[in-house]
Amino acid sequence: MQPFTTHTGVVAALDRANVDTDAIIPKQFLKRIERTGFGQFLFFDWRFLPDGADNPEFELNRPHAAGASVLLARRNFGCGSSREHAPWALADYGFRAVIAPTFADIFFNNCFQNGMVPIRLDEADVAELFSRAAAAAAKGQSYRLTVDLKACTVADDAGFQRSFSVDPFRRQCLLEGLDDIGLSLRHVDEIGAWEAAHGLPAVTG
């Protein structure tokens, strides 16, 4: 997995609550059997017009959001289906961090498996970020944020800085880009002991 230490990037401000994983990646694109190549379908129904052209009204298509890698959204981001295709699509598009007041549980977990940091900030802080992004956009400029996972901070270059909390184990795995399964397999003896204590036949080979 791609390690995450610190990242500075352009913000895309998606001013919606309850963005569900069906919206992030519609079902017609779940039929691939690879983990890659989903970015082209990200937010498909919002991002493209019926004739296939870019929808100029959609945040990702605005000039100031070009090359965005930090996504800003409202409450309950990633609700609905467990599809990991949602973080795959976000990561494949280029996002490294998602900032929202709250996230759905399964989506939140899935992010960590894909080198992407989901960051919970207070609703007022998120509102402040939205207004800073809007102010920059009004001047035709991109708004940039730096996410520092070592320090657990989000900051811009104009005085905004907030700390966020993240599970220490998940943080360590992201910082080092560790393979979750490899780590768990270090505990294979404990797993075997649990199975034996619960009357399951031993796993051999």
Place this chain on the structure above:
Amino acid sequence: MSTSPRTLLDKIWDDHVVCAPAGELPLIYIDRHLVHEVTSPQAFEGLRLAKRRVRRPEATFATPDHNVPTSDRRLPIADPVSKQQIDTLRANCREFGIRLYDLGDADQGIVHVIGPELGITQPGMTIVCGDSHTATHGAMGALAFGIGTSEVEHVLATQTLRQAKPKSMEVRVNGTLPPGVTAKDIVLYLIGRLSTEGGVGYVIEYTGECIRSLGMEQRMTVCNMSIEAGARAGMIAPDAITFDYLRGRDFAPKDFDAAVARWQKLPSDPGAVYDRVEIFEAADVVPQVTWGTNPAQVTGVDAAVPDPGAFADPNDRSSAERALEYMGLSGGTRIVDIPLDRVFIGSCTNSRIEDLRAAASVVRGYRVASSVRAMVVPGSGRVKRQAEAEGLDQVFRDAGFDWREAGCSMCLGMNPDTLSPQERCASTSNRNFEGRQGKGGRTHLVSPAMAAAAAVSGHFVDIRTWTYKE
């Protein structure tokens, strides 16, 4: 381990902690792993790339459900990409030694229908699946939740998951179900009150007289939609109804009485403390209909579509405005005045035999309205055969419904069963998100009886006023 009173969640959790090494999240043992074709191919590929194997293939069960056509099964699958995903599941199950209920198998069906039906899911177990509606299995008194594909791979390789212990929420429903009100109405009502994120971070245990009075299949309907309130898992303590349901099923324990003796120790102890308690009265619930684009945007059939301006919270207001625009509705329209184009009876929420019986009893002796196309998609091969043995298929066909083969079908429209843009559907499924049933499609979530009555009438009707024939 603490000797203070414990909840059902505490007991299952304590029993499944493999280890909790310092500085790491605990490793939780997973008893049963259910697999379908959409969220598993990348997990198996990951195993292959890392030269890992499935630790305990006999704990894993697979079936194709999301992509499968519900029309004639003798015909080849028309969509080559769907076919590839189903072929991939088949090849992976063969390679890794996993039991597959394949297309054409008499017991194929929606993974959350066949798990309980075959007795694979049992009280006290931890159960996962790469699917958010895994919460369904909590109705058996299990801890069951959806996971992502990376976690699917983790479970295949280790039979464990990394998990922080979730918080517990008791959702108590007092009283008895009013006439015409079903488990679906109860859970939609609860989601409306809890909001789509009220349950985030929690496992919900449903308790109270109303919940205890529900049969197993109704309990599954309630637990199924826990995720729509944000809770990864919902559960109901096992009791005589649970044990009677399980007895004699294919994978039920051989020494069933000994198992029952174990399971009887699972319910929460008197005095056990939940992190949060929410109390509701069944008497307050009327048949529910969603009007928006998330399941918490719901109201009673006797009410009207709300005016977005009436919402105090700015997020709620803008969500409602967006939702009404998408749904082609305006505030103040009475729910019973909303006309329909399609009716879908099916999905892991409402495709079991009791659901089909409820819908058939409404339809019997009537015809589907000429403006409506309606379909019934049984949840499994077994449900379909049972319905046919009872003549329910004939009731539906006589009324003008399509009678289909088992699968997820138009709940999410990964197969050819989809809505066209702006088509309006009364659906017994679980999500009314934008585009869920087809791009531009408009979904209203209801109970099977309400869907059946809407199919006949061409618009929503209050099932409490229905005239049943015969």
